[in-house]
Every structure is written in structure tokens, then in C-alpha cells.
Amino acid sequence: MTDNTDKHAEHVYADAVEIAGGRLIRTQGVTSPAGFRGAGIRAGIKASGNPDLALVVNEGPDLAAAGVFTTNKVKAAPVLWSQQVLASNALRAVVLNSGGANACTGPGGFQDTHATAEALAAALSNWGTDTGAGEVAVCSTGLIGDRLPMDKVLAGVEEIVHELAGGISGGTDAAYAIMTTDTVPKQVALHHADKWNVGGMGKGAGMLAPALATMLVVLTTDAVATAEQLDEALRGATRMTFDRLDIDGATSTNDTVLLLASGASGVTPNQDELNAAVLAVCDDLAAQMMADAEGVTKRVTVTVRGAASESHALIGARTVARDSLVKTALFGSDPNWGRVLAAIGIAPIELDPDKISVTFNGRPVCIDGVGAPGAREVDLSGIDIALEIDLGVGDAEVSIRTTDLSHAYVEENSAYSS
């Protein structure tokens, strides 16, 4: 992932980047692949009046799909519903709302999700696309614990099907409508040289952690692919991207990542090509989420190398990425490497304190467990910080994306529900 990360850094300033056999462009999203339409409207769910209802529809010819969901044992109603829908492997549409998570809402909340899917299926059928409720996934994001204003949700569902559009506008409208504490919409499309495409949109700014960051992500492709092929591509990509984005160690009740394939390009990429394209899109969305995380002032990559295994490297990197004392030091642009040693020392992994070396932005600050000359003078005043830890006991390596712990994070999260 190191190469990709470097390219993304560059990509922020460029129009497109060449990767995975295609070109990645951030001004396009889920309606960039052929066969997809999208929309985003103001349904009145959010008190702010901002856009809060999004829709992505697959017009086929294929309705193949795959999904990955939160590992939290407390799952929101829309997650329970969409898991059932995905079991059928035919997915016509995804309807997403911000302004409320519909989590911890009991049987009534589940009925609300079901009613939303029924209403959307009816509206799409009336509009000319025959759809069953069992082909409609539902995603929700916002405050946990309150029922949704169903009068507004159902009226919005009626209205939104009339706003469906392809090209750039439909996907962009949808990307705006799923934002919560996000400050910018997050979307990207990859145009493969072989004339097929992958598009994606995501939201996620806080409660971002292991086994899926708190996020909703919808990915689309016009490639021809089976549900099994999509599943392999999606699981491989999430494992390397969203699962390695850890802002605050918290995992949402609502995490959902969906991949829909229309087959409209008529092109059948091989599995490796599909994997690479989906990975590139997910990696870019994960980078966008890191860059817009709640209270972020530093974009931090924690790399653990020289670990006994990939699992050890991952646990080590995650432990450091979650450490409040490391994160506050980085907020202060303070090269306080001793806190990195203290953090990695509590990770339940194989390590030898006398073999650990640490660099900040490539500058050695600790060599074989002891401070390096000039360690306290390393300049961390820039936005991007690469923290690398070499354990010196093996050859496995993993990187985790995280951020600093800032006043803005505390401010934003101490005033969210009230």
C-alpha cells in the first residue's frame, strides 16, 4: 500500500492518477460506471435542512452484488435488513439516509427499515423498474438510539426516484446526501483501459475503527462479474483499506460496504484485474476519510515492519495508532518517540525492546531501543506524518491510517447529540 499512499498524496493536487490499469478521478463517483443512476435530496430528516436521502439504482443487465458489514455485536436495523438482502445476491438499489442511525431502536426500528425498502421497491416499480423489497439494501447513519421520522423518510423515497440521474451529477448528489460530520463528499471513479469502470462513494469521519471504519460505502462497477467474484474483490479490498483506517478505535453499529455490478460494459475482467481496481477505489476512499476525519490536523500513517507476522504487524500498528498519548503528541507536532515505545510495548506481539527502531518522516528518532541524536528536533509541523516502527524480529509489514487527537476532535464529539 505504500506506493498507493504516495500516489494519493500526489493525487490531491492532480486531476487523475494512473493505477490498477486505469485512471482514478475524484470528481466522479457511483454513477460513473454504465448502468447506474443516483440521486440525493433534502427529505427533512436532518434538522439542518441539508441533503439527507440518497439512492443508487442498478439498471442492469446484471444485479450481482457483495457486501461487508460491521463486526459490532450491536447492529443497527438497516444492517440486519441489508445482510438478509445480500444473502440473495441480487441487489437492485441502495437507499441511504443520514440524520439518524436507526440503531438500538428495537423491533419498531426494524419495521421502519422494512417499510423503507417496501416503499422504495414500489416507487421504482411505478417508475418502470420492477423491483422487490428484497432487492433493496438500506443504510442509515447519524445519532444512535432514536427512531427515524418515517413520514419524512417515506415521502422522500417517493420523491427521490424522480431525481435519478446518471453521469456525474447523480453520484455527486448521492455523495452529498450521506454526509454527517463529514465536511466534504467523498467519491472516486476508476476508468480501466479495457473499457470498464468502478465507482464509489463513502461517508465516515468519526467512530472510525477496526473491522470497518464507521462508514457507509457504495461501490459500483459495469464489469461483468459473479457475486462470488465481487465478494472476493470486496473482502480483499476492505481488509487492506477500511480495516486499516483507525481514527479512534470505535466501531459503528451501522458500517456497511456494498459493491454492485451491472455488467453494462460487457467486459469481463479477470479476478486479479477486478481485485486491483476495487482495491484502488477503496484505498482512495479510505485516504479521503482519513483526510476528513473529525478534528484532524495531521494525516498519520503508522507502519510496523520487521514483525514476526502480518497479524503481529497489524496489532502493533493498531495499538500505536490508537494510543491517546501518541496522538496528542502528534497534534502538538512533538516528536515524543518515548510514547511510541511505551505504546508498542503493550501490544500483545513478539518484540525485543532492544531491537526496536523508530523514524518520524524518515528521520531516525530511536535506534535499537535508545534515542537517536537529534530526535527531539525532528520537525513534525507539516500535515502528513509517517511514523515507522521496525521491530527487527521478522519481515512482515502493515500500515494503518490514523489522525492526531486534537481539540477539535474533543469539541466535535462532546457536543454531537445535544
Added chain:
Amino acid sequence: MTDNTDKHAEHVYADAVEIAGGRLIRTQGVTSPAGFRGAGIRAGIKASGNPDLALVVNEGPDLAAAGVFTTNKVKAAPVLWSQQVLASNALRAVVLNSGGANACTGPGGFQDTHATAEALAAALSNWGTDTGAGEVAVCSTGLIGDRLPMDKVLAGVEEIVHELAGGISGGTDAAYAIMTTDTVPKQVALHHADKWNVGGMGKGAGMLAPALATMLVVLTTDAVATAEQLDEALRGATRMTFDRLDIDGATSTNDTVLLLASGASGVTPNQDELNAAVLAVCDDLAAQMMADAEGVTKRVTVTVRGAASESHALIGARTVARDSLVKTALFGSDPNWGRVLAAIGIAPIELDPDKISVTFNGRPVCIDGVGAPGAREVDLSGIDIALEIDLGVGDAEVSIRTTDLSHAYVEENSAYSS
């Protein structure tokens, strides 16, 4: 522990509290038991000029002792040294410095610790108390990664033996000299009705977490007890107190808790009495550390009950106590119980989302996984918050002490080393 906690809350406003067959008094500390002298001086280790060198000496007749140390695999030089000293079970003195952790300092740092013990043993021998370096434990606290100014440490060791005093003053001076970001010294003494005593002092305000909060604690008793009896009392007490204090999930390289017994009272309590007294002193010191934690604006107790086992209850309570989104909500006096559900849902323990109930300060906010009426209106504006989670799957219960995550925590920790 619930009863003890209640008594402590009351104890803040009272001169003494009856507990464990004796009276607990916070104006006395390690030199309250017979047979101990203490001192604290300004040795010039801290740039601020504040007291930074402390000494506790056991004048016997017994030199029994026990110790518990950090579980961090990256251990400071004084921890490695003191672990060796404790293996002999005879402990004459403990010398402690603030102003530097002497961690990640390599073989040179270990030699510094050894030289400190040698110098103190020589100074005590000159002063008339025959002492070997192997009977001197060393503790250090402060910034990780720098060598100590040994000229100042060794000169301070020469000087401090002349300042040794019993009664109240010696222990109080020592308690002041081990402070780092602590704002108040922490000490307490328990006077048992059977004419024996336990005293203690501690420091610890940040990097406070599992398997010992980041802390130095020295406990003394004039009871007659073997090293084995002291060890049982100390391990039992730390497991129930310091191990259940979790401010920020970080574990220091320097955590040390020592218990020294002089036998000077001539009284031999039974094991249960000894356990109870040591537990009461540790519990009180843990409460003092919570109340003075870095950036604290709320003193929070997270209780998980109805768990399948004590281990499950502990993991659940710790997971919630560490959750940044729960902690920032509490800072904002926001009864955002949905974050509590999201947090407990990622704990690797047995639970049924539909059986979880939550109370804030005794007010139900979630019943069987669904919000309770009036949940958003619960008043959390006070300093003390009791967060109780009933899993409804068993009968085990554990409480963890923690704090909120405030602007002051971020401020203090983003500017510590620079």
C-alpha cells in the same frame, strides 16, 4: 468495591473514614507506620526547580517486601533493577526521582540506576544504617528517552539521607517529590484498631491504564509479615484497584508498586486483615489518582454487571472506559447512551444486544437495547458520573475508574515534552 467507593466519596469531605478495621487518614503517608523515615528534596533534576528526589527507608527490625511492576515489554532501567532487588525479598530503601523516566536509555541508563543504588547504600551506611546496593529499589518517572543528569542525582542522594524524618513530615515531603503532572500529592495512612498501620504514597496522572496505571506507589507497614504474605496482599489489592483504573489505555514503562514491612509494631495481623488494610490504602490512592488525572473534569465509574464472568465484566468495563466517543460525550455532560451500546458491542465478550440495559447516575437510559423515555434529558452536569451497564447474561460484576476526555487532556499531552 462499591461500598469502598461510596465511602471514599464521603471521605473527601471528612477527616477520616472507618474501613478495614481501622481509620483512613489522608494527611499522613509512608512514614506513619513505625520503623520508617522519609524525605523529599530539590535535587535540580527538574528544570522547574520543584522537589524531584524522594527517599523511603525501612529501619526494621524486618526488611520484608513485595513488588508489582509494569507489564509493558518496554521496561525502564529502574524497573529492571528493582525487579532484581525484590527477588532477594530484603528491601531497606526506595529512592525515587521525578524529572526523567530513565526509560529507553540502553545499558548506560541501567548503569545510572545501579550507580544510584550504590551511592544511596553508601550514604545510608555512612549515616549508620548498614546497607547494600542490592537492598535499594529505584523508581523514576518523567519523560521517556533521556539520560538522567547523574551529577545532580548523585549529589542529591548524598544530601537526602540527612533530611530523613519520621512522623508526618518525612512522608509528605517524599509524596511531593515524586509528582510529575500531578497537581496534588497523594498519600494516605490506615491506623488499625489492633495497633498496627499501613501507609502509602503514589503519583500518577496520565498514561494510566491496565495492569497497573502509570504510577509509582510505595506502601509501608509496621505489621509483622513475611514476604509471601506481603506479596499476596499486594497482588490482591493491585488487581482490584490500580489495575481497574484506566484513564487513557496507556501503560507506562515505569509502573512500580512496592510494599515494605518493618515489623516495628510487633503485631502480626492475619492474612485477611493484612489484605483488607492494604486493599483499603490502595483503593484510596487509586481514587486520588482518578480525581487528579490529566485533564479530568469528570470522575467516572464504569460498572458492568450481569456478565457471564468476572473476566467478561472487566473486559467490557475497560472497553467502555477507553472509548473516546463515550469519554468526549461525558466531557460534554451528554447522556449519549448510544455510544455506550456501540462501545460495549465491540468488546470480545458474551452479550445479547436485546438484553443490555444502561443507567447514568441511576437513571435508566436504555432498557433491553432500546432507549428509555427521557434518556436524552438526564442531567450529567455534576463532577461524578456512575455509568452502569447490565448485560443480563450472568451475575458477574466489575467496576473501572476512569475520567472524561477533555480539552485539558489534549492540551496537557500535546505539550508535555516540548
